[in-house]
Amino acid sequence: xQTVTQSQPEMSVQEAETVTLSCTYDTSESDYYLFWYxxxxxxxxxxxxxxEAYKQQNATENRFSVNFQKAAKSFSLKISxxxxxxxxxxxxxxxxxxxxxxxxxxxxxxxxxxx
Amino acid sequence: xxxxxxxxxxxxxxTGQSMTLQCAQDMNHExxxxxxxxPGMGLRLIHYSVGAGITDQGEVPNGYNVSRSxxxxxxxxxxxxxPSQTSVYFCASRRPVSLNTxxxxxxxxxxxxx
Numbered sequence: 512x513q514t515v516t517q518s519q520p521e522m523s524v525q526e527a528e529t530v531t532l533s534c535t536y537d538t539s540e541s542d543y544y545l546f547w548y549x550x551x552x553x554x555x556x557x558x559x560x561x562x563e564a565y566k567q568q569n570a571t572e573n574r575f576s577v578n579f580q581k582a583a584k585s586f587s588l589k590i591s592x593x594x595x596x597x598x599x600x601x602x603x604x605x606x607x608x609x610x611x612x613x614x615x616x617x618x619x620x621x622x623x624x625x626x
Numbered sequence: 627x628x629x630x631x632x633x634x635x636x637x638x639x640x641t642g643q644s645m646t647l648q649c650a651q652d653m654n655h656e657x658x659x660x661x662x663x664x665p666g667m668g669l670r671l672i673h674y675s676v677g678a679g680i681t682d683q684g685e686v687p688n689g690y691n692v693s694r695s696x697x698x699x700x701x702x703x704x705x706x707x708x709p710s711q712t713s714v715y716f717c718a719s720r721r722p723v724s725l726n727t728x729x730x731x732x733x734x735x736x737x738x739x740x
Contacts, residue, residue: 515668517668520666546728553733554714554733554734555731555733555734556716556718556731558728558729561728602668602669611657611674611676611682612657613659613671613674613684614659614669614671614718614729615671616661616668616669616670617668618666618667618668619668
């Protein structure tokens with residue numbers, strides 16, 4: 512199984528400010544996908560953003576962007592202009608581009624947004 | 627479009643009881659999987675299936691059985707529940723493994739074993 516590490520169990524950010532959540536992973540593969548999922552109190556798993564490893568350009572989705580450093584095996588999530596609705600657990604996940612393509616998750620970061 | 631439907635949403639079992647967590651998807655997805663979520667441990671893969679009639683073990687398969695007789699359904703069976711199986715269970719599905727497609731998750735089942 513691949514290893515995905517989220518070293519920040521909890522983070523907080525002031526409303527309208529920017530926060531960055533960290534994620535590192537361990538793999539010997541060259542082709543894979545990386546994801547950030549959001550889990551609000553409703554428990555629903557919501558895909559926030561994804562990155563293909565073969566793409567050098569960092570993915571962006573509105574206020575969410577990633578900093579993908581393939582050599583360092585790092586995949587951080589930046590949330591700009593934080594909103595109260597961004598408060599949730601955030602999970603980083605890895606999926607191989609070959610084989611069964613199972614998703615492997617990190618342990619999560621709980622984000623609190625302070626009004 | 628219902629997506630991925632899990633039933634029940636909540637369940638309390640006594641140690642040693644058996645039960646089946648149901649998962650159904652209406653998107654004709656080939657790939658389906660079960661995860662358990664425990665505090666501080668993220669989501670861990672229990673079993674998965676790449677198509678009807680094909681199942682395989684994930685990271686934490688002990689104590690769980692699965693079958694995949696149809697594309698739509700992927701039930702998870704606990705044969706003899708143990709307190710260590712207290713967790714939130716998620717079912718997920720997506721289109722063929724060869725495509726770069728996102729996974730769709732059910733809303734989870736919170737299981738408590740007493």
